[in-house]
Amino acid sequence: MSEKKKQDWSRVPGRIWxxxxxxxxxxFSGVVIRANVLPGKYLYPILTVSGIxxxxxxxxxxxxxxxxxxxxxxxxxxxxxxxIAGYAGVHLGETAAFLGKITRxxxxxxxxxxxxxxxxxxxxxxxxLTNGTVSVFGGKDEGYRRAESHLKKCASxxxxxxxxxxxxxxxxxxxxxxxxxxxTAHYQALKVQVPEWKEKLRVLxxxxxxxxxxxxxxxxxxxxQSFNVYLSGLDTSGSISTQSRSDVNMIITVNPKTxxxxxxxxxxxxxxxxxxxxxxxxxxxxxxxxxIQQTLESAEDLTxxxxxxxxxxxxxxxxxxxxxxxxxxxDSDYAFSTSGQAYHEFxxxxxxxxxxxxxxxxxxxxxxxxxxxQRNRDQEKIMTAILEKAAGSTTILKHxxxxxxxxxxxxxxxxxxxxxxxxxxxxxDGGYHWTIHRQSMSGESAMAGVYSMGNQRxxxxxxxxxxxxxxxxxxxxVAGGKDFTGAKTDKKKK
Numbered sequence: 001m002s003e004k005k006k007q008d009w010s011r012v013p014g015r016i017w018x019x020x021x022x023x024x025x026x027x028f029s030g031v032v033i034r035a036n037v038l039p040g041k042y043l044y045p046i047l048t049v050s051g052i053x054x055x056x057x058x059x060x061x062x063x064x065x066x067x068x069x070x071x072x073x074x075x076x077x078x079x080x081x082x083x084i085a086g087y088a089g090v091h092l093g094e095t096a097a098f099l100g101k102i103t104r105x106x107x108x109x110x111x112x113x114x115x116x117x118x119x120x121x122x123x124x125x126x127x128x129l130t131n132g133t134v135s136v137f138g139g140k141d142e143g144y145r146r147a148e149s150h151l152k153k154c155a156s157x158x159x160x161x162x163x164x165x166x167x168x169x170x171x172x173x174x175x176x177x178x179x180x181x182x183x184t185a186h187y188q189a190l191k192v193q194v195p196e197w198k199e200k201l202r203v204l205x206x207x208x209x210x211x212x213x214x215x216x217x218x219x220x221x222x223x224x225q226s227f228n229v230y231l232s233g234l235d236t237s238g239s240i241s242t243q244s245r246s247d248v249n250m251i252i253t254v255n256p257k258t259x260x261x262x263x264x265x266x267x268x269x270x271x272x273x274x275x276x277x278x279x280x281x282x283x284x285x286x287x288x289x290x291x292i293q294q295t296l297e298s299a300e301d302l303t304x305x306x307x308x309x310x311x312x313x314x315x316x317x318x319x320x321x322x323x324x325x326x327x328x329x330x331d332s333d334y335a336f337s338t339s340g341q342a343y344h345e346f347x348x349x350x351x352x353x354x355x356x357x358x359x360x361x362x363x364x365x366x367x368x369x370x371x372x373x374q375r376n377r378d379q380e381k382i383m384t385a386i387l388e389k390a391a392g393s394t395t396i397l398k399h400x401x402x403x404x405x406x407x408x409x410x411x412x413x414x415x416x417x418x419x420x421x422x423x424x425x426x427x428x429d430g431g432y433h434w435t436i437h438r439q440s441m442s443g444e445s446a447m448a449g450v451y452s453m454g455n456q457r458x459x460x461x462x463x464x465x466x467x468x469x470x471x472x473x474x475x476x477x478v479a480g481g482k483d484f485t486g487a488k489t490d491k492k493k494k
Contacts, residue, residue, distance in 0.1 A: 015061070015062055017061060017075070017078070018058050018061040018062050018078075021054070021057070021058065021061070021078050021081075021082060022054075022058060024082055024085060024086070025050070025051075025054045025085065027089070028050075028085040028086075028088070028089050029047060029051075031089045031092050031093060031096075032046070032047065032088070032089075032092060034096065035092040035093075035095055035096050035421075036417075036418065036421040036425075037092070037095060037421050037424045037425060037428075038425065038428065039425040039426075039428050039429035040429075041429060042428065050081070050085070053077075053081060054081065057074050057077055057078045057081065060073075060074035061074050061075070061078065094404050094405075095404065096417075097404075097408070098404045098407075098408050099417040099420055099421070100417065101408040101409065101411075102407070102408065102411045102412060102413055103413060103414075103415060103416055103417050103420070109210075109211045109212075109213050109243075109291050109293075110208045110209065110210055110211065111143060111146075111147075111183070111184065111208075111209045111211055111290070111291075112183075112184045112206055112207070112208060112209075113143075113144075113147040113150075113151075113181060113182065113183055113184070113206070113207040113209055114181070114182050114183075114184070114187045114203050114205075114206055114207075115129070115134070115151065115179055115180070115181055115203070115204045115205045115206075115207070116169065116172070116179065116180045116181075116182060116187075116190075116201050116202070116203060116204065117172070117173075117178060117179045117180070117201070117202060117204045118172065118173035118174065118175065118176075118178055118200065118201065118202070119173065119199060119200055119201060119202050120176075121173075121175070121176060121177060121178060121179075121202075121204075122176050122177055123177055123179060123204055125204070125205065126151075126154050126155055126204060126205040127154075127155060128177075129151075129154075129155040129157050129179060129204075130155045130156050130157070131156060131157075132155075132157055132158075132177055132179065133157065133158045133159070133160050133179075134151070134157050134158070134159055134160070134179045134180065134181050135159075135160050135161075135162060135168050135171075135172050135178070135179065135180040135181070136148065136159045136160065136161050136162075136180070136181050137161070137162060137163070137165050137168060137180075137182060137186055137454060138161070138163065138277075138280075138451070138455075141274075141276065141277040141278050141280070142276050142277070143183060143209070143211070143276065143277070143290070144181070144183070146209045146210075146211065147181060147183070147207055147209050148181065150207050150209050151181065151207060154205075159181070163455065164454070164455075165182075165186055165189060165190065165193065165453075165454020165455065165456070166190065166193040166194055166454060166456070168180060169190050169193075169194055169197075169200075169201060170194065170200070173200045173201055179204060184243075184289060185286060185289045185290070185451075185452040186452070186454055188289075189452060189453045189454050189456070190454070192453075193453070193454065193456060211291070213291065213293050214293060215414075216293060216296050216297070216307070216310075216414070217308065217309055217414045217415075218306045218307075218308045219308065219416075219419070220308055222254075222256065222415075222419045222422055222423055223256050223422050223423065223426045224256065224257070225256070226253065226254060226255045226256070226257075226478070226479035226480070226481075227253075227254055227308040227309065227479075228251050228252070228253050228254075228305060228306060228307050228308050228309075228475070228479075229251070229252040229253075229254065229307075229308065229309045229310065229311055229415075230249075230250075230251055230252075230295070230296055230299055230307040230309070230310045230311070231248065231249070231250040231251075231252055231310075231311050231313070231383075232246045232248065232249060232288060232292060232295050232310060232311070232312050232313070233246065233247055233248025233249075233250075233313050233314065233318070233379075234246060234247065234288055234312065234313070234314040234315075235247040235285075235288075235314075235315070236314050236315065237314060237315040237316045238314070238316060238410075239409070239410075240312060240313070240314060240316075240317070240409065240410050240411060240412045241412075242314070243288060243289055243290070243291055244288055244289065244314070245268075245285045245286060245288045245289060246268070246284065246285055246287055246288030246295050247268050247285055247288075247363070248268075248313075248362070248379055249265070249266040249267075249268060249270075249284055249285075249295070249299070250263055250264065250265050250266070250379065250380075250383065251263075251264040251266070251299070251303070251305070251307070251475065252264075252311075252383075253475050253478050253479055255478055255479060255481060256423075256426065257481060258478075258481050259432045259433065259434045259435065260434065260435050260436075260437065260478050260484065261387065261434055261435070261436045261437065262436075262437045262438075262439070262474065262475060262478040262484060263380050263383055263384065263436065263437070263438045263439070264439050264440070264441065264471055264474075264475060265376035265377075265379060265380055265438075265439075265440040265441065266284060266299070266302075266376075266440075266441050267284070267372045267373065267376060267440075267441065267442070267443065267461045268283065268284055268285040268372060269283050269284070269285065269372055269459060269460050269461045270283065270284040270302070270441070270443060270460075270461050270463055271283065271284075271443075271446075271448060271450075271460045271461065271462055271463065272284045272287065272298040272299075272301065272302055273298060273301055273302075274286075274287065274290070274294060274298065274451055275294065275297040275298060275301055276290060276293075276294050276297070277290075277451055280451035281448065281449070281450060281451060282450045282451045282452050283450055283452070283458075283460055284298060284299075284302075286450065286451075286452040289452065292310055292312055295310075296310055302463070302468065303468065303471075303472050303475075304472065305472060305475060309413060309414045309415045309419075310413065310414050311411070311412070311413045311415075312411070312412040312413070313410065313411055314410060315359055316409075316410040317407060317410040317411050318355060318358060318359045318362070318382075319355030319356055319358075319359055320355060320406035320407060320410060321355070321386070321403065321406055321407050322353070322354065322355040322358045322386065323354055323355040323406070324403045324405075324406040324407070325386075325389050325390060325403065326389075327352055327353055327354050327355075327358075328352075328353055328358060328382070328385035328386060328389050329350060329351070329352050329353075329385060329389075330350075330351055330353060330358075330361065330378075330381045330382060330385050331349055331350055331351070331381070332346050332347065332348055332349065332351055332361070332378075332381075333348070333374070333377070333378075334346075334348055334367070334368065334374075335347050335348040336364065336367040336368070337367065338360045338363070338364045338367070339364070339366050339367065340366060341360055341363060341364075342356065342360060344356075344357050344360040344361070346361060358382055361378055361381075361382060362375070362378055362379045362382045363375070364378070372461065373440065373442060376440045377438075377440060380438045380440070384436050384438065387434075387436060388436075437474075437478065437484040437486060438486075439471055439474055439486045440471075441463065441464070441467055441468055441471050442461075442464050442467050443461040443462050443463045443464045443467070444461065444462045444464065445459065445460075445461060445462075446459075446460055446461070446462045447459060447460070448460045448462075474486050
């Protein structure tokens with residue numbers, strides 16, 4: 001083989017690598033742009049500098065006249081650039097996937113309804129219901145109407161309505177062909193109200209009833225206009241799609257111009273109206289059983305405010321996120337220990353908490369004279385600590401991968417990917433310091449019948465309407481760019 005051909009063949013590896021490098025750079029540029037999380041002051045210099053360096057390296061790799069030493073240098077530098085771009089690309093890809101997971105707000109929801117019968121009933125399947133009568137609790141609310149329609153497709157039945165949930169269940173259980181249609185909430189209530197219910201009742205069949213979920217988002221320009229985010233914390237672990245009681249209820253008001261956050265806690269036992277159940281009276285916590293749509297509608301009905309977006313979390317979210325950022329620091333108003341859950345002790349004053357401890361701190365109420373009201377205050381402390389720690393100058397960078405992998409399956413929001421990206425870019429661009437304010441709604445303890453418990457009288461907190469109006473007024477002040485005039489304010493540290 002001639003010397004010239006040998007030289008041509010010697011250049012082949014360099015040209016192949018140059019082609020691979022060029023494709024890799026194009027992919028990297030596309031991922032950076034598509035991720036849409038970097039403000040222009042970072043994005044354009046990164047792409048410009050990396051582009052210039054890449055052009056120079058490509059020219060060196062493809063040059064026929066460049067000396068061997070420079071060729072080796074070009075190879076080393078291009079491998080280094082490719083490694084950096086690959087590392088950044090993977091993380092940006094993880095970011096895009098994370099945003100895709102948490103912005104998967106439900107458009108269709110399924111509610112479970114149970115057809116119950118007596119333990120010794122002659123009914124063996126839903127087919128045996130034909131030409132029979134099924135007892136149904138309460139009025140014709142939307143959910144029960146859908147369930148009745150679903151059941152009629154399976155069997156020709158008539159419905160008999162009543163107003164005493166446990167009484168209806170006991171009467172039905174003594175009949176040889178008795179049956180009763182109940183929602184998930186009322187099924188859970190019967191387990192509490194009917195003594196030895198396992199010996200008296202059994203499930204004949206379960207209906208999965210489809211429910212269309214309305215898009216309740218009131219979208220705004222999140223970097224220019226104030227907005228409210230409703231935080232619903234469910235009392236369950238695992239999949240975020242599981243419906244359960246909403247034990248943490250907080251309105252987070254964000255003013256992107258004045259860089260103020262106002263956290264407004266609402267007691268879980270607040271008496272509210274279930275807008276999807278003929279405005280039946282119930283506790284706020286029970287709205288979570290019917291889905292986030294009902295929670296938002298009840299909160300809007302209570303306050304007269306738009307809930308522009310929601311964020312839904314559960315026990316798993318809290319544990320995993322706090323562990324991922326290395327724990328949080330809170331100041332406790334009291335020394336106390338937990339009861340009715342995993343045992344933890346907390347000292348008065350400073351406490352450093354991991355995920356399990358933070359969850360226990362936020363859940364405890366029996367240790368306090370104020371009960372739910374003190375729990376609301378402690379939940380505000382946890383949320384403030386999370387916001388301060390997460391927005392720290394190095395926290396997200398240090399724990400980036402852990403945060404994304406920890407929370408992707410346990411967090412849901414109605415904010416779009418673009419809206420979240422816009423907020424991230426705004427913060428990165430300005431490096432703003434946020435002032436966090438806190439307030440809580442209050443009320444009077446009472447006993448009242450609630451829908452989800454079959455109108456059984458249980459503990460509720462009757463809203464103090466003057467207090468609710470005062471809290472709403474503060475929300476409007478902060479949203480309108482005015483100073484918060486309440487008692488609790490935390491200035492975020494740099």
